[in-house]
Amino acid sequence: MGKKFMGKACKILMLVENLPVPVDPRVWAEATALRDAGCQVSVICPKGSTKHQEAYTCIDGIFIYRYKLPASSNKYTAYILEFGTALLMTFCLSLKVLLRHGFDVIHAANPPDLFFLIGLFYRLLGKKYVFDQHDLAPEMFLVKFHGRFAHKVLLFFERCSYQAAHSVIVSNLSQKRNAMQRGRCSPGKVFVVRNGPDLKRLKLVPPEKALKSGRPYLLAYIGVMGQQDGVEYALHALDELVHKRGRQDVSLVLMGDGDHAATLRMLARELELDSYVNFTGWTESKDIVRYLTVADVGLSPDPENGLNEFSTMIKTMEYMAMGKPVVAFDLAETRFSAQGAALYARPNVVKDFADKIETLLDDEELRYKLGAYGRKRIEEELRWEVSKERLLLMYKRLFSGSFEITGVLSRVEEKVTVHR
Secondary structure (H helix, E strand, C coil), X not given: CCCEECCEECEEEEECCCCCCCCCHHHHHHHHHHHHCCCEEEEEEECCCCCCXXXXXXXXXXXXEEECCCCCCCHHHHHHHHHHHHHHHHHHHHHHHHHHCCCCEEEEECCCCCCHHHXXXXXXXXXXXXXXXXXXXXXXXXXXXXXXXXXXXXXXXXXXHHHHCCEEEECCHHHHHHXXXXXXXXXXXXXXXXXXXXXCCCCCCCCCHHHXXXXXXXEXXXXXXXXXXXXXXXXXXXXXHHHHCCCCCEEEEEECCCCCHHXXXXXXXXXXXXXXXXXXXXXXXXXXXXXXXXXXXXXXXXXXXXXXXXXXXXXXXXXXXXXXXXXXXXXXXXXXXXXXXXXXXXXXXXXXXXXXXXXXXXXXXXXXXXXXXXXXXXXXXXXXXXXXXXXXXXXXXXXXXXXXXXXXXXXXXXXXXXXX
C-alpha cells in the first residue's frame, strides 16, 4: 500500500523519451526507489528498436506504457518528428494513465525539454511537476547539428522547464550551477541526485575466459552510442594498439546501441578490427556483469565537446563498482567521479588515450590499485543508496514534509559539498 500525503496514496507518473524503460538505468533506478518507498509508479516511454516492444506491461509492480517513434533518414526531420511525436503520444498516454491509475506528480526526464508543456497542463489540475535534467539539451543539439538558431530556441525551452517545475533534479553540481544561473532557480529548488551504481546488481561472478575472445586482455564500453559519446575514439585507440603498435593481445566489447551504432560498425570494418571488436547491442544486466567480471579496463571515451564536461557518466561508475580501472578523457565531472580510479588522457587525443590503455595493460599492480580505489569510492560515497536518499529527500520537501516515504528521510540532509 502506498504511503500517504494529503490523505491519499502517492502516485507518480514518470516521463522519459531518451530510452525505453527498463533500459534507461537512471529512470529505472529512480522508479524502483520510489516504488520501494511505497509510491505507485507509472512510466511513459518509447518502444525499443528490437526489444521492449509491448505497448503496455507491468514490471515489478511498475506500470509501463510505450509508444513507437517515427523513423526518418534526414537527421533534421528526424529530430522534429521524434520530439513532436514524443510530446503528442506522451500527452495522450498521460490521459490514459490518469484515468486508469491516477497520479499526483509528473516526473519528467530530459531530453527533450518539451515536457514542461504537459507539466503546465497538469499544474492546472493541481498536480506537481518535477524536471529531472539528465543532459544539457541545448549543448547536445549543438554537438549533433551545430545550429545556432535552434540552440537559442532550446535554451528557451530549458528555461521554461526550469521555471515550470516545482522541483528540479540534476546529476551533478555543474548542472546545478546551470539551473541557478541560466535557469534562475533558487538553490533550494535544485537537488543533486547523482548517477550512483547499484551495488546489489554489480557484483563479480565466476569468470568466463571465453568472453575475452581468446585474447589475454579485454577492454569494455557500456552505454549509449550517439554522436556525443565518442565511441569512435575507443575504436581508433584500438586501431593504434593493434595495427600501429602490433598488439594482438587485446579485444574490445561494446555493450549498447544508439543512432551512431551503424556508423561505428562500419568504422570497425574500415579499420579491419572486426575480429577484435564485439558489438553486443543492448544486453541484460547479468550479461554486463559477466563481461565486466573478465574485463581488464573500462573505457569512457566521451570527448570534450561543450556537453560532456558537464555530464556525469554512469558507465564510469559502473566500471568502478566492478573494481575495474578506467581510461577517460580529462573532463571535469568525469575526473570528479573517478578521481584516483582512472588514468586521464588529454581530451580528444587518440594517441594519448591509447597510451593510457597500454600503461594499464602492462601493469597488473596498477590495474588492481585503481580498481580497488574505485570500488571503495563507490561503496563510501557514490553508490545509488546515497543518491536514492537525496531523491526521497526531494519528494519529502516537494510536499513540505507532509509526504512520509521512509524513516530514513529524517536523517537525510542535503550535503552538496560532501557529495560533490
